[in-house]
Amino acid sequence: MPELPEVETVVRGLRPSLIGQTIRGAVLPAVLEQRSRRMLNVAAEELNAAVSDQPILAVERRAKYILLHLQEAVVAVHLKMTGRLYILPTGEVADSDRYLRITFPLAGGQELRFSDARRFGRVYVGASIDRLLPILGPEPLDDAFTVEALRAQLANRHGVLKALLLDQSFVAGIGNIYADESLHIAGIHPKRAADSLSDGEIEQLHGAIRQALNDGIKWQGASIRWYRQVDGTKGQSQDHFRVYHDPRSEKDKRCPVCDTPIVTIRVGQRGTHFCPICQPAL
DNA sequence: CGGACAACCTGGCGGC
DNA sequence: TGCCGCCAGGTTGTCC
Numbered sequence: 001m002p003e004l005p006e007v008e009t010v011v012r013g014l015r016p017s018l019i020g021q022t023i024r025g026a027v028l029p030a031v032l033e034q035r036s037r038r039m040l041n042v043a044a045e046e047l048n049a050a051v052s053d054q055p056i057l058a059v060e061r062r063a064k065y066i067l068l069h070l071q072e073a074v075v076a077v078h079l080k081m082t083g084r085l086y087i088l089p090t091g092e093v094a095d096s097d098r099y100l101r102i103t104f105p106l107a108g109g110q111e112l113r114f115s116d117a118r119r120f121g122r123v124y125v126g127a128s129i130d131r132l133l134p135i136l137g138p139e140p141l142d143d144a145f146t147v148e149a150l151r152a153q154l155a156n157r158h159g160v161l162k163a164l165l166l167d168q169s170f171v172a173g174i175g176n177i178y179a180d181e182s183l184h185i186a187g188i189h190p191k192r193a194a195d196s197l198s199d200g201e202i203e204q205l206h207g208a209i210r211q212a213l214n215d216g217i218k219w220q221g222a223s224i225r226w227y228r229q230v231d232g233t234k235g236q237s238q239d240h241f242r243v244y245h246d247p248r249s250e251k252d253k254r255c256p257v258c259d260t261p262i263v264t265i266r267v268g269q270r271g272t273h274f275c276p277i278c279q280p281a282l
Numbered sequence: 283c284g285g286a287c288a289a290c291c292t293g294g295c296g297g298c
Numbered sequence: 299t300g301c302c303g304c305c306a307g308g309t310t311g312t313c314c
Binding site for chain 1: 306
């Protein structure tokens with residue numbers, strides 16, 4: 001589910017509640033321990049041992065990973081499609097608990113909970129961040145992600161542009177929604193060859209990626225289906241999409257610039273939405 | 283390197 | 299109302 005703006009929103013929601021807290025352990029429902037093997041990179045008891053009595057020093061985001069920096073360990077959570085993280089007083093019940101996978105009791109009388117209907121989510125723990133995450137490309141909102149850096153990365157890449165934007169080792173954090181939104185802002189067709197962009201188009205794309213992601217953060221993420229903020233409320237980003245939509249329920253999505261009906265195609269097996277006028281094929 | 287596709291899982295929704 | 303089939307914000311591995 002969540003892409004960079006959603007994960008960033010979750011991190012910002014967790015941070016004030018978790019910094020300075022101490023984790024008491026990691027509890028998995030007994031019936032799920034066996035089935036949760038794929039969710040964890042270590043045995044459930046090992047996760048529990050690694051986080052027990054560990055103060056939380058920092059909460060950060062890297063790509064679509066949520067990082068809990070503990071005194072002697074790092075926990076990395078990937079929400080994938082349907083994962084949620086939220087904090088509640090111990091014992092208080094929430095709707096999301098229907099798919100509860102892990103409870104992290106906190107010393108202050110609250111709990112950090114991880115729920116995940118579809119069970120694609122991942123929780124990794126290690127002594128440090130080293131080798132905990134796969135190879136990831138640059139953070140698109142960092143100063144180091146310059147037009148020049150993007151130009152250098154695009155050179156000699158012969159693939160389809162949108163597929164490359166979704167490649168986390170190329171740029172970190174962009175998913176299907178914000179790839180489509182970025183390409184519309186940039187006025188570039190999603191199927192363009194990555195190495196066919198002019199200097200001007202690369203500059204446009206660079207700015208568009210940042211705008212799309214920053215707007216997503218501003219609206220606190222997109223709650224199309226499962227995504228919720230830490231406090232359980234929906235984001236509002238879905239109310240501001242330029243091209244992304246579900247063609248089944250929203251049959252008359254139009255370009256906010258020229259009012260032309262948005263076209264939906266498949267690119268790299270992903271639903272792809274674009275304006276045929278503002279994003280001409282080349 | 284790149285593209286296609288299956289897998290991992292389950293819920294929700296459109297359509298009939 | 300009920301059931302079926304399709305689709306889903308992500309990622310990884312395999313095969314060609």
